[in-house]
Amino acid sequence: MRLKSRALKTRENDEKVKQDTSSLEADSLDKTKRLKKRIIIEESSSEESDDSNDEDDVPLFQRKAVQNTLVKKGAPFKKIKISAEEQAVDKPKTVSTEKSFSKNSKTVSVEFKAPSNEFKVSSNNFKAPTNEFKAPTNEFKAPTNEFKAPTNEFKAPSNKFKALSSGFKVPSNDFKTPSNDFKVPMIAHVENSQNNLISSRLSHYMTMICEDLDRYDRDKIKQVDSLLTFRDQDDIPTLDITVMRKFTSLTTDTNRLLKSLDTVDMVKFGKIIKLMENTIIVSTDIDIIDYFVKDNEKNKECTLRLLNNIGDALDTCSMIFELLTTCKLDKKFLSRNLITNCLHFIKNQLDYTIYPLIDLNNLEDEAISLSSDARVFLRFISSLPKERKLISTFIPHIIRFFRRAFTLILSEDLDDDVLVIVAYISMAPFFHEYSEQHKSILISDQENDNAFNPYEQLKFCALDILKHIFSKYPKHRRWIFEEILTSLGTLTTMDEKRKFRLRNNQSISVISALFMQLVQCSASLSDLSSHKNWFRKWNIRFQKVSKSKDPDQMKLLDDKLVRRAATAWRLGAEAAANCASFFLEFLMSKCKSRKSDSYSLQEYRQILQYTLEDIMTVFNDPEWPVAELIMRVFSRILVSLLEGDHSDQYLKTLAIKWLGIITCKIKTGYNKLAGETKSYTPEWVSELNETLPVKVNMETPAASIALLDQCRKKMLDYALEERASTNVLQFYLCNWGFIESVLWKKANKGWEIEEKKSKSKKALVIPTTTTTEEDGKKTEEDEDLDGDSSMVEIVTAKTDIMEEDEVKWPKETALLLGETCKYYWMSCLGLEHNFPKLDRHYEFPEMSRSDYLLLAELLASRQTLYTSFNFLLSEILTCIEKDGVIYRTNALRAIGKISSEVPEIMDEARICSAVVQRVHDASPTVRDAAVEVVAKYLGRLSTVPIKLYEIVSGRIMDTSYIVRKRLVKLLRDLYFKFFDPEIKIDIASKLILRIGDNEIVISQLALKITQEILFQPFEDIEKEGNDYFGYSYANSPKERKRKINELTKVITGAVSKLDPSITAQNAALSQIIQKTINTVDEKSKNWYEKIFQWIVDSLFDRMISLDEEEKSEEFIHCLATVYSFTKSCPNLLRETQISMLQPYLCISSDEDWTKARYVLTIYRDVLPKMKYHDPAFTQSVERVLMQLLSKCPLDTISKGVSCLCVIIDRISYRYNILIKMLGSCINKLRQVRELISHGGDLVNGSFAGVLKMLMICGLLCQHFEFDKKREQEPEAMQALNLVYKGEINTLVFDLLQFFTGDIMDELKEEGITMRMTALQGLGYFFASYPTFMISKTSLALMDKIFKEGTNELQTQLMCVFQEFLAAEEKRIDRREELSGGSVDFKDIDVDILLGNTEECAELGVNGSLMQRYLRRILKCALSKSDELRYAAFEVVSAIIHQGLAHPVLCMPVIVAAETSPDIILRTKAYYLHKYTHDKYGAVLYSRMSEYLSTSYDYQKLLFDDGHVQGYGKRGGDSKVDPVLGLTFSVLKDKKRPRFDFFSALIKPFALDLKSSSSDDIDINYLKYLAENTITLDLCTTEEVLYIVYYMDRTLMTVGADLLSYVSYLKKQGILKPVTDDETVDDQDELDHDFIVASKMSVALCILMYVKNLLVELYDIPDDEIREFNPNIKKKARDVTKDSEMDGLIDWHQLLYFKQGKLNRTTASDACFKFEYLIMSDTTAVIAEDTH
DSSP: OOOHHHHHHHHHHHHHHHHHHHHHTTTTTTTTTBBBOOOOOOOOHHHHHGGGGGTTOOGGSSSOOOOOOOOOOBBBBOOOOOHHHHHOTTTTGGGOOOOOOSSSSSSSOOTTTOGGGGGGOTTTOOOOOOOOOOOOOOGGGGGOOOOOOOOOOOOOGGGGSOOOOOOOOOOOGGGGGOOOOOOOOHHHHHHHHHHHHHHHHHHHHHHHHHHHHHHHHHHHOOOOOEEEOOOOOOOOEEEEEHHHHHHHHHHHHHHHHHHTTTTTTTOOOOHHHHHHHHHHHHHTTOOOOHHHHTTTTTTHHHHHHHHHHHHHHHHHHHHHHHHHSSSSOOGGGSOHHHHHHHHHHHHHHHHIIIHHHSSTTSSOOOTTTTTTTHHHHHHHTTTTTHHHHHTHHHHHHHHHHOOOOOHHHHHHHOOOHHHHHHHHHHHHGGOOOOOOOSSOOOSSSSTTSOOOHHHHHHHHHHHHHHHHHHHOOOOGGHHHHHHHHHHHOOOOSSSOOOEEEOOTEEOOHHHHHHHHHHHHHHOOOOOHHHHHHHHHHHHHHHHHHHHHHHHHHHHHHHHHHHHHHHHHHHHHHHHHHHHHHHHHHHHHTTOTTTOOOOOOHHHHHHHHHHHHHHHHHTTTTTTTTTTHHHHHHHHHHHHHHHOOOOOOOOHHHHHHHHHHHHHHHHHHHHHHHHTTTSSSHHHHHHHHHHHHHHOOOOTOOOHHHHHHHHHHHHHHHHHHHHOOHHHHHHHHHHHHHHHHHHHHHEEEEEEETOOOHHHHHHHHHOOOSSSSHHHHHHHHOOOOTTTSOOOOOTTTOOOOOGGGSOOOOHHHHHHHHHHHHHHHHHHHTTTTOOOOOOOOOOOOOOOOHHHHHHHHHHHHTSSSHHTHHHHHHHHHHHHHHHOOOOHHHHHHHHHHHHHOOOOOGGHHHHHHHHHHTTTSSSSSHHHHHHHHHHHHEEEEOOOOHHHHHHHHHGGGGOSSSHHHHHHHHHHHHTTTOOOHHHHHHHHHHHHHEEEEEEOOHHHHHHHHHHHHHTTTHHHHHHTTOTTTOOOTTTTTTHHHHHHHHHHHHHHHHEEEEEESSHHEEEEEEHHHHHHHHHHHHHHHHHHHHHHHHHHHHHHHHHHHHHHHHHHHHHHHHHHHHHHHHHHHHHSSSSSSHHHHHHHGOOSSSSHHHHHHHHHHHHHHHGGOOOOOOOHHHHHHHHHHHHHHHHOOOOHHHHHHHHHHHHHIIIOOOOOOHHHHHHHHHHHHHHHHHHHHHOOOOOTTOOOOHHHHHHHHHHHHHOOHHHHHHHHHOTTTTHHHHHHHHOOOOHHHHHHHHHSSSSSGGGGHHHHHHHHHHHHHHHHHHHHHHHGGGGHHHHHHHHHHHHOOOOOHHHHHHHHHHHHHHHHHHHHHHHHHHTTTSSGGSSSHHHHHTTTTTTHHGGOOOHHHHHHHHHHHHHHHOOOSSSSHHHHHHHHHHHHHTTTOOOOOHHHHHHHHTTTOOOOOHHHHHHHHHOOOOOOOOGGGGGGGHHHHHHHHHHHHHHTTTTOOEESOOOOSSSSOOOOTTTHHHHTSOOOOOOOHHHHHHHGGGOOOTTTTTTGGHHHHHOOOOOOHHSSOOOHHHHHHHHHHHHHHIIIIOOOHHHHHHHHHHHHOOOOOOOOOTTOTTOOOOOHHHHHHHHHHHHHHHHHHHHHHHHHHTTTTOHHHHHHOOTTTTOOOOOOOOOTTOOOSSOOOSSSSHTTTSOOOHHHHHHHHHOOOOOOOOOSOOOOOOOO
């Protein structure tokens, strides 16, 4: 069911207004009671226009309403003063006819037809488009009083809607006004009788009114019974509203029946119109809200009268314009300012009354509301039902007026002054939003909730007016656009609530619709009448030539016609493109990053964003062809931004983003047309897409071009059927006509007919009124747009006309293009012309709206935007290679958007390679974006390319947290896409490693995903239910075993790819299994244990076969996997499996040692937890272990001894084995000690045995407590007395202590090795006997090692500390488990640890020991030796995690390590800092200055040349990062630490001229701090201002003193100007004070350079700097660095840095530079008396 036409809606609305107003007539106040006189000094519209020029740059909402009065005094009225000329309306000859509201003072000619005839597209299939503001034809037959039929002057002849039968005929009589014969058939005498009656009634009524007026003019007496009304304030006669309505009704009836007002006395008629105009004049300047608010108690009654006056005046305006538009009036009888006065009144009431009430929001706080006056008025009116009903008719009255005004401007050429007012009135409604959530008093309560909002209806009426002005008056386009853009800042809302509904029920913003409609109108023919006149003359000449049958002359005339059309189309295309470009460039200029504007930057960006989104919403909609043009213009602007050198960073980012969106839209469109998408595409569309030419050239068949024209005509027919607006049709014709005309010019070359220079030529020349034809001729002929000349402005001006164009195009093609151009041109002029005859007509199927959408996209795909796809894509790919990180990132995201919609685009080699290269980018942000693109691409593929997988998966160890996290998720998705076991194994191994990630989020995510890929697949096996022979692995069917083995191989393979060291291989998988068991409920735990049992059984089954096949490497991997499972779940290991492992303790080759280590660890962890043990098996294991220890290498001893001790201590209790082993080692070591003490040398071959015994002694004491066991079981330990009756631990300690003494140095290399091994043995010993570690001998030993020991010894000592602290941590945890609570000294108060040695003794050995050696450990952590540095930092990390020292004491080392060039150490320091920061907070940063100075000392240590820089490419990005950037990234989230950091950067510059010495001023350190400061990434103005604030404080104190001293030095002649090339004797000694002053000058110059650069980088105004106070809270705004600026300082500006030394030249230069800089500073104001 079709919607109602606009004309029908108009009539219904008018009827409703009539009903509302008529119901109010009875309630209106006595019109004879009027206000006092007021004076109105009337001015011409031109003068008002001149005055308004001052407000051109002021937004609409800030402008005052139009006023024609003097300054108000008291009441809002002024005495009206009417000129004698205007009073003498009974003398029409005195009225000037030279200046009227119409440019043409003549009576309206027949050229002013109804809008439906302004535009025609004619063919046998075409229907003439009807104007959307006119009712259907039958509506004009019997119009009501509310909606009057237009006169025959405006009435479209019915024969216009018929298509011409054949050929093209000259439109002759078609242009004539239809005669009065076309009347409704009536009986003659009835018709005459009715006409006479109506005419006589009107004449009688006019006579009565004029008699009353004459009587008043003569007597100046106000008669009570007169039809005139008067106000108390003035003597201006007016008419009552009922009289005006009656008069209007009679006039329109007369005009409707008689078709003219020839029988009416126009003199009287003019007088009455003047009386109606008076009603408007006296109400023009009423500001009812302002008047009421001044004194609302006294003015209530008067306010109600004023409200009625406004209502009457609104109705009067509508009636006047109804008469102007429906009746043919002689303008000389009307006031010259009639229209202007009506428009002024409407504009003022909109500004004074309508908009303030519309803008009210019920949720506004009255105290801060800008509309508080309107709210007071609203409360008053809301309490009065009658007035409430009256004010609700205001908007419908204005809508009615807008419609009449639209009809008027359609038929009249108005003055510029009038057009300006109309345009202003039409623009304003768009910048005031009506909230539907809160009902306005302006909207009637009786309005249906589902009805169209009247205020929105008002916008649509205003839009129609603006569209017509844009179409018909090109010279007004620019300023209208400027006003609209200037007023964008007044938008109350432009959010996601779109209110302009489209045909498909989608909605867009009204502002977006306004913009697109106006651009669309710009392409219309503005001088239509001129073109029609030219065509009439052309047609006459053409008919004459046709009779003479001269083909050359006919061809010549045809060419002239097409050339004229081409020029008009080109101008229209340029106009539309320029309007679109102007609008977009204005908005984008407001969105620049550093643009300061009264309107919020973010809101301008939001407007641009929503506008572009709305354009994309209607992209390729048949009713919005302009969207393709705007996107074409926009893409051109974006490309120019990217190619420019000085574009704004935000705009470049926007350009990349939207180029991605546009190219994505184009590519999806191509795929849709080709039927390559999931959505259904009709077969005929795909066929047309293959057939239609993409590029038209001389080789293109004429049939293909004709088919393209048929598609365009089909779209044009659809637009006509859907009653699309005239502007839509004109835009289509302009666009397609321009394309065809450019092609025609190229095709017509060689077929032109040259005009003969004769009289006949002169006769054939047709005069033209267009002066732009020749201007644009050369440009048109030189353009080649590759088959698509849609918009000249949009495409680069490449002149590609090929030289081979000398070869003629086929004549058939040239003729076809020419005929098509003629058809388009005739359609533009509204004339009928046959569509070019075709050999074959394409039969379109029955089409729905979706089919027409596809057809629109098909036609768009042959235009410039679509054909520029490769060019736009190449621009994006170019940005991937740019230096700026943000550009590369956004370019990758743009590619990602395209690939997400069109995955196959990544199949192109150039795109895929460009993205893959960025996976290895220096910037983590770019790497993340590249991985995201690849991840989305791979996620859509069924099979993943191996090479691409290898490249992406290699980033799993990336230093960036976001990259690792994204890779973890990607690998999970890829795991189930691959079927290759090797790739599955590789993915599993990479995910297992992420369990140990420093980021908890990644670690937890990796755990979850690993469980999913390794264990969840077993669910499918379990669901099979093949349990006939039992549920165990051994009883499973072969198929089940096969599946279990396949899944187990993945786990084993993953373990094989881990770190080959036993500890590393076991740790990751063991953590997964342990966390899996610990974090699930009982039911899930039982399920996991069952699955784990399957895995272990499968592993042993496989190990047997691998051993038989002698595949040792795979066997070891299986063994490592078994250990990982059995460590967390010892009960998984069966007795038979334990026995099966024993033979692998027998060593026959080097590979067997690795197997033995795994077996030892399994036995050590599993055997003690078993309930039953076979004594024979246990004894055999003990024998094997004894044999193993006798010949094992040193790296296996720890595992062998620990396993043996555990078996004996907890299973066999055969203590004599350990006693015998200990005694043997002790006796041997005693002998060696005696030998060394007496200066003897070791016997050959005994050196290795000594090392082994040193380690065994320490390990036996660590894993078995001999003395304690002897006390508990003296009988079992009797043999120990034979070894030593005293304390064994003391004996062993003394022995190990000896071998760590200085005496070992005499043995050279062997002695050093024994010393290192003995120290390692002491470490094992200390793990069980911590008190020995704080003995005097131990402390002396450690003191000596710290003081004199080599790096190797210190490194070994750090390892001892590390193992000791780890053992203490385990011991404390074990005690917690046994006691069920926490140990007292587990929770440590950091405040106690700061120097309180008395309480430190209670903290345990580890605490007291670390307190003693903390500073020495910290020093080792900053050593040059990598091994020592790593080992010491591990100790520092343990100290922090165990809380053994105050974190503040460790922070200098942590901060220094964060500046290390070693990425591994730097990362460890970062995570340790983050842990400490999260745990202790702001207390860490009490010694910030010490942290910074330590980092500087560390940097000097690393760089021997002393060349320390405060910045570098350290963070992984290509941009320069501060050395302290990692530290700042941790603490910047908290305000106090962040500002403490800033203060610490500036504080060292606060030097004292009197007390500072030369050595106190370290220039390089200050430069180091300065370079860190300028390279920090500051985010808010508060941060920048805080730094600058403390810089200014330093300059105002230290700088003032120094400036005074520099002035003193100048007066004394000590300080003299120098030049760069001046040579100074370096031996010239400088005075100490001069040296201090010069160094301070250098320091403060550094400070001022930094300050100036910061202010410039972040664009901070001086006023903002001066007003800043850190103690006053003020909302900060976000800032970013200017990426176009060089953010570094050239220190060679100072001669001190250039020459690298301080002498008289460099010192003097520094002082003069300081003086210049401090005097040039505008924010750090020093005292005036400094000189």
